[in-house]
Amino acid sequence: MRIAILGSGNIGGTLGKKWAQAGHDVVFGVRDTNSSKVKALLEAVDGKASADHVPNAIAFGDVVLVAIPWSVVEATVRANAEAIDGKIVIDASNNFGGPVVNHVETISAHAPTAKVFRAFNSLGWENFEDPQFGETQVDLFYCGSDDEARPVVEGLIEDVGLRPVWVGDLDQARLVDSIGSLWVQLAYGRGIGRRIAFKLLSQ
Numbered sequence: 001m002r003i004a005i006l007g008s009g010n011i012g013g014t015l016g017k018k019w020a021q022a023g024h025d026v027v028f029g030v031r032d033t034n035s036s037k038v039k040a041l042l043e044a045v046d047g048k049a050s051a052d053h054v055p056n057a058i059a060f061g062d063v064v065l066v067a068i069p070w071s072v073v074e075a076t077v078r079a080n081a082e083a084i085d086g087k088i089v090i091d092a093s094n095n096f097g098g099p100v101v102n103h104v105e106t107i108s109a110h111a112p113t114a115k116v117f118r119a120f121n122s123l124g125w126e127n128f129e130d131p132q133f134g135e136t137q138v139d140l141f142y143c144g145s146d147d148e149a150r151p152v153v154e155g156l157i158e159d160v161g162l163r164p165v166w167v168g169d170l171d172q173a174r175l176v177d178s179i180g181s182l183w184v185q186l187a188y189g190r191g192i193g194r195r196i197a198f199k200l201l202s203q
Contacts, residue, residue: 001024001062002061003016003024003027003061003065004061004063004064005026005064005067006057006067007030007065007067013041014125014128015160016028017041017045017049024159026048026050027057027061028042028049029052029057030053030054030057055080055083063088063156066089066103070093073106073107077111081110086113086114088153089107089114089117091117091118092120096184102121104170118143118173118176119143119144121177122140122177123138123140124196127195128160131160131161131162137163138163138197139163139165140162140163142157142167143172143175
């Protein structure tokens, strides 16, 4: 799978490393391909990924992960709408405390044929880096269309080492967002710390 990751921070960098290790072709879309941060990330991936400017990365990817700051997502999507249209797009951006936490409607508005999913937004990056608590595998709650794109997204979640839990179509994005808000409250508001995650139990 060819994956474009917009952003090289903790979320994008961690997921990119996991996907590269799983054998996917990963390109990080960044503003400065020669920054020390990007060079360190590529060294950590051990040559299994590359970096390019955002438009080139988007053109490369079959899947686009949006892991850039929430404030710049709309401008980025608008500037690259034609290239994004028709691709699988995973929105991992967050605006906790704002009236809208996600950018799924923005992405869908500018790229109406894109298959948009909401995922990788509800846990700290540490839990993507190590998705096991002893013998317990961390669950990742996500939403998006129930069509041919969904198994692709589920596969990418599994490649990180997480168990995917589909909440429903994209109209459940706010519910998935609320899980992220709960994580933030527990980690910071209650002071439990970032190494916490969720597990769905069924019988």
